[in-house]
Amino acid sequence: MSFVRHRLFWPAAILVALLASNIFFSSGFFSITVHDGHLYGSIIDILRRSAPLILVGIGMTLVIATGGIDLSVGSVMAISGALACLLIGDLDNQNSVTGVLLACAAGIALSLVLGIWNGALVASIGIQPIIATLILMVAGRGIAQLITDGQILNVTSAPYKVIGAGYTIALPVSVLIAAGMVAIAVVLTRRTALGLLIEAVGGSPTASRLAGIQARRLTIMVYVFSAICAGIAGLIYSSNVSSADSNAAGNLIELDAILAVVIGGTRLTGGRFSLAGTVLGAVLIETLNVTTVSIGIPVETTLLFKAIVVIVLCLVQSAAFRAKVLRRPSRVGASA
Amino acid sequence: MVSKRWTAAVLSGLLITSALSGCGGDDGDSGSGGGDGKLVLGFSQVGAESGWRTANTKSIQESAASAGVELKFSDAQGKQENQIKAIRNFITQRVDVIAFSPVVESGWDTVLKEAKDANIPVILTDRAVDSQDTSLYKTFIGSDFVLEGKKAGEWLVKDYTGKTDPVNIVELQGTPGAAPANDRKAGFADVIKADPKFKVVASQTGQFTRTDGKQVMETFLKAQPKIDVLYAHNDDMGLGAIEAIEAAGKKPGTDIKIITVDAVKDGMTALSEGKINYIVECSPLLGPQLMDLAKKVKAGETVPQRVLTEETTFTPEQAKAVLAERKY
Numbered sequence: 001m002s003f004v005r006h007r008l009f010w011p012a013a014i015l016v017a018l019l020a021s022n023i024f025f026s027s028g029f030f031s032i033t034v035h036d037g038h039l040y041g042s043i044i045d046i047l048r049r050s051a052p053l054i055l056v057g058i059g060m061t062l063v064i065a066t067g068g069i070d071l072s073v074g075s076v077m078a079i080s081g082a083l084a085c086l087l088i089g090d091l092d093n094q095n096s097v098t099g100v101l102l103a104c105a106a107g108i109a110l111s112l113v114l115g116i117w118n119g120a121l122v123a124s125i126g127i128q129p130i131i132a133t134l135i136l137m138v139a140g141r142g143i144a145q146l147i148t149d150g151q152i153l154n155v156t157s158a159p160y161k162v163i164g165a166g167y168t169i170a171l172p173v174s175v176l177i178a179a180g181m182v183a184i185a186v187v188l189t190r191r192t193a194l195g196l197l198i199e200a201v202g203g204s205p206t207a208s209r210l211a212g213i214q215a216r217r218l219t220i221m222v223y224v225f226s227a228i229c230a231g232i233a234g235l236i237y238s239s240n241v242s243s244a245d246s247n248a249a250g251n252l253i254e255l256d257a258i259l260a261v262v263i264g265g266t267r268l269t270g271g272r273f274s275l276a277g278t279v280l281g282a283v284l285i286e287t288l289n290v291t292t293v294s295i296g297i298p299v300e301t302t303l304l305f306k307a308i309v310v311i312v313l314c315l316v317q318s319a320a321f322r323a324k325v326l327r328r329p330s331r332v333g334a335s336a
Numbered sequence: 337m338v339s340k341r342w343t344a345a346v347l348s349g350l351l352i353t354s355a356l357s358g359c360g361g362d363d364g365d366s367g368s369g370g371g372d373g374k375l376v377l378g379f380s381q382v383g384a385e386s387g388w389r390t391a392n393t394k395s396i397q398e399s400a401a402s403a404g405v406e407l408k409f410s411d412a413q414g415k416q417e418n419q420i421k422a423i424r425n426f427i428t429q430r431v432d433v434i435a436f437s438p439v440v441e442s443g444w445d446t447v448l449k450e451a452k453d454a455n456i457p458v459i460l461t462d463r464a465v466d467s468q469d470t471s472l473y474k475t476f477i478g479s480d481f482v483l484e485g486k487k488a489g490e491w492l493v494k495d496y497t498g499k500t501d502p503v504n505i506v507e508l509q510g511t512p513g514a515a516p517a518n519d520r521k522a523g524f525a526d527v528i529k530a531d532p533k534f535k536v537v538a539s540q541t542g543q544f545t546r547t548d549g550k551q552v553m554e555t556f557l558k559a560q561p562k563i564d565v566l567y568a569h570n571d572d573m574g575l576g577a578i579e580a581i582e583a584a585g586k587k588p589g590t591d592i593k594i595i596t597v598d599a600v601k602d603g604m605t606a607l608s609e610g611k612i613n614y615i616v617e618c619s620p621l622l623g624p625q626l627m628d629l630a631k632k633v634k635a636g637e638t639v640p641q642r643v644l645t646e647e648t649t650f651t652p653e654q655a656k657a658v659l660a661e662r663k664y
Contacts, residue, residue: 035585
């Protein structure tokens with residue numbers, strides 16, 4: 001039963017249970033059909049909806065691995081989407097692919113600058129990460145509102161829509177983008193020493209500095225990576241509905257992202273991290289969101305239902321809890 | 337921040353001195369105007385959180401200018417303490433009438449009593465307060481959300497008269513607990529319950545946003561075998577749902593009939609294209625009515641405790657006619 005001991009066994013089990021519960025309420029839940037030349041079905045929906053959270057989550061994982069936290073991801077999402085939509089709206093021809101790519105590049109570039117800002121506050125000035133990123137979390141939404149002038153910006157750009165709502169080789173583009181970023185993160189951290197260095201900084205900043213690791217540069221780098229991920233997530237989010245809503249975009253996603261990281265088995269105190277775990281966590285959260293609607297949980301009890309699932313998940317994941325509750329009383333008696 | 341606070345402090349200091357100097361005589365009024373017989377209206381707005389709110393602010397500012405009312409406008413940025421401060425400032429400035437859109441429902445008794453003691457009439461706009469003492473304000477002007485829900489239901493009943501097949505309705509609710517969400521749901525349910533052929537098969541919150549509207553509709557489309565009608569508590573959720581319906585290969589407005597509330601410009605555009613079938617207006621343009629009421633209460637006339645905003649409903653043809661001049 002060694003797979004039961006695997007770190008990700010319990011989240012995976014809950015994910016399977018949630019997916020299975022849908023069968024009783026929606027008979028066609030697992031059916032995937034080809035529709036207009038692309039895959040269509042609830043499972044595809046879940047993957048598409050998970051894409052922004054996966055992106056924000058992997059950035060958050062690396063930040064948390066260094067012992068930090070990034071609360072500003074939702075605001076960065078809003079800013080990058082707002083800037084891209086503003087620039088596309090100004091294009092003479094909104095369907096120009098070059099124009100759209102430049103607008104997206106501008107959104108990502110601005111996110112990069114915001115990441116440097118976060119990283120500099122944390123690593124160079126030495127502000128606590130939760131406070132440093134709180135600044136941008138609050139101020140960033142103001143910046144996004146300034147860009148959109150407080151209104152919802154609409155765009156009618158076919159190429160832009162592809163990012164969040166389009167398909168290529170029958171698969172959602174947003175999912176492919178998220179998968180690409182996960183692949184980049186995995187290669188960078190697991191095929192090079194980078195992951196080890198990040199874990200070292202998270203484990204003990206002082207020891208890693210004494211060991212010759214440039215902790216400061218590394219810290220700035222993870223905040224920049226997190227902001228770029230959030231920037232791309234913001235493009236997907238706004239492209240999905242062809243508009244930039246600076247109030248709603250990425251609202252409270254930082255909390256979902258932190259939850260995804262925790263479900264994935266990365267400790268909030270820093271050190272060892274699991275990118276696969278975060279991806280699983282993000283998919284689990286979106287499955288939960290879809291399930292509440294699919295099985296028709298009343299609006300008033302939706303949050304309670306989600307809370308119960310999350311609490312159960314966290315409890316069964318805890319080895320100490322399992323040892324206390326799941327073990328047979330006789331064995332507890334014997335060991336006592 | 338700091339400089340703003342200083343400005344505020346200096347300004348309120350000036351106001352106090354001007355108020356003190358005004359104690360001697362009635363016409364010693366220096367800074368606050370009103371000396372030329374113009375009505376002075378102090379208005380405290382919630383903030384600028386949505387396009388609807390911005391249109392509301394514009395309407396009040398423009399109609400004040402055209403009605404010859406001197407408007408003292410203050411933006412509370414979504415904070416009750418700012419709003420209480422603004423009202424106290426209005427009292428110190430001795431404006432003729434105070435109007436405000438309360439950020440929250442409770443906690444207004446003290447400051448409203450101060451206004452009453454100073455003999456300044458108060459008008460509530462758009463949102464209500466929960467004070468037991470209704471003598472604290474003269475009137476409350478705003479939309480009736482229950483009525484909006486009813487109007488939506490009535491159109492549906494009329495559209496399906498003579499048909500006996502069951503009608504499967506899905507509903508996208510607003511933010512849980514918000515008055516517009518609760519009331520629009522209740523009003524709609526109240527009208528359609530008379531005929532058992534109408535059945536709300538699924539009802540979930542779309543948080544008043546496009547993204548949530550789209551995502552919830554995507555799930556509805558897969559979970560529900562047959563959907564005839566979508567009722568969304570605001571245009572934005574309806575616009576998101578339209579994208580989900582189109583992605584599912586169905587035609588919004590034809591395969592699934594759509595009713596929404598608000599009538600903002602984006603919604604009206606979709607209505608004129610036939611993607612939405614009916615919109616119940618929730619108008620932010622209450623400026624002219626507010627100026628009217630302000631003049632009446634200043635003149636000492638009695639006004640009704642509750643005044644409804646002048647609102648209408650739109651079909652696609654009506655939307656086409658008014659779309660060009662739509663302000664918000």
